[in-house]
Amino acid sequence: MNEVIRTHELTKTVKGKTITSNVNLTVKKGETYGLLGPNGAGKTTIMKMLTGLIIPTSGEIMLFGKKLTESAKDGLKRVGSIIEYPIFFEHLTAMENLRIHCEYLGFYDRKAISQALDMVNLHGIDDKKVKDFSLGMKQRLGIVRAMITKPELIVLDEPTNGLDPIGIKDMRELIRMLNKEYGITFLLSSHILGEIEQMADRIGMIQQGKLVNEVALADIQKLRTDYIELVTSNVQKTVYLLEHDLQISNIKIVKDTRIRIYDMKRSTSDISKTLISNDIEIEEIQKHTSTLEDYFYHQIQGGGKVG
Numbered sequence: 001m002n003e004v005i006r007t008h009e010l011t012k013t014v015k016g017k018t019i020t021s022n023v024n025l026t027v028k029k030g031e032t033y034g035l036l037g038p039n040g041a042g043k044t045t046i047m048k049m050l051t052g053l054i055i056p057t058s059g060e061i062m063l064f065g066k067k068l069t070e071s072a073k074d075g076l077k078r079v080g081s082i083i084e085y086p087i088f089f090e091h092l093t094a095m096e097n098l099r100i101h102c103e104y105l106g107f108y109d110r111k112a113i114s115q116a117l118d119m120v121n122l123h124g125i126d127d128k129k130v131k132d133f134s135l136g137m138k139q140r141l142g143i144v145r146a147m148i149t150k151p152e153l154i155v156l157d158e159p160t161n162g163l164d165p166i167g168i169k170d171m172r173e174l175i176r177m178l179n180k181e182y183g184i185t186f187l188l189s190s191h192i193l194g195e196i197e198q199m200a201d202r203i204g205m206i207q208q209g210k211l212v213n214e215v216a217l218a219d220i221q222k223l224r225t226d227y228i229e230l231v232t233s234n235v236q237k238t239v240y241l242l243e244h245d246l247q248i249s250n251i252k253i254v255k256d257t258r259i260r261i262y263d264m265k266r267s268t269s270d271i272s273k274t275l276i277s278n279d280i281e282i283e284e285i286q287k288h289t290s291t292l293e294d295y296f297y298h299q300i301q302g303g304g305k306v307g
């Protein structure tokens, strides 16, 4: 089974308000999948449905190849999750919290707890109560708790939210390590593109409750292009000079006065010198790289799929 999650037309309505509609997403085994979308887009709601915390209004969830329903929740035993914030017994230590959790689940393995605490650098603080933990430590403890029963899928809602830069880096490294070394599949959410970019292999863009696009990061990166953009009032002569004097072939006129050069064999200074020596007035010339932001902006603004 190569698919861990597949949803079909997953929809949630609350009191007549549509929160998510017709979401068809697929999470493949071994990948880190990032749900990306602004606050209120519906990411948490999707994750709650996938982890059995709320029931979909309509649509279907396939978890490890089996349909997830109220009476068939077996697949959830293979899932660990932190949706919104992890809640602990604040007056107890990390170890005590984990023991209670494991006993509750009927999974008791003292060694596994100890190993898991080591893995996330939470050992050596045996006497410290959770109420004295930083948010980053609590998040890491939340992950330990989510993974202690050795799940195949971990669902994390905004795992870096509220963390300081070191906490964010630690969290990223922890997720990467668990994914690469233990083969755990991750479903994460974030409203920050840069975060998702650094953690996910594939991205599902959520906008107003809809899945706008699902794309592999590697595919977007292939689409990144460098170009030189120049602005001049004499477009015709400029294009002639670029083609004939500089042998540049891949040119696009984007507006009346704006030209994009995708053929990067000539530098901006070579181009400027040639044009100036031919009496062309250059209002602006600059090298650009299309970014991931450009891609997503285009998807949301120009894709026409939102709404």
Ligand SMILES: Nc1ncnc2c1ncn2[C@@H]1O[C@H](COP(=O)(O)OP(=O)(O)OP(=O)(O)O)[C@@H](O)[C@H]1O
Pocket (backbone or CB within 6 Å): 014, 017, 019, 037, 038, 039, 040, 041, 042, 043, 044, 045, 046, 191
């Ligand atoms: N039970 C509910 N009743 C009414 N509205 C709800 C309910 N649950 C969620 N919503 C609304 O649905 C929208 C989506 O919420 P959700 O928490 O899923 O978004 P999100 O993408 O996770 O955003 P955030 O990052 O802010 O948590 C929000 O406008 C929220 O207020």
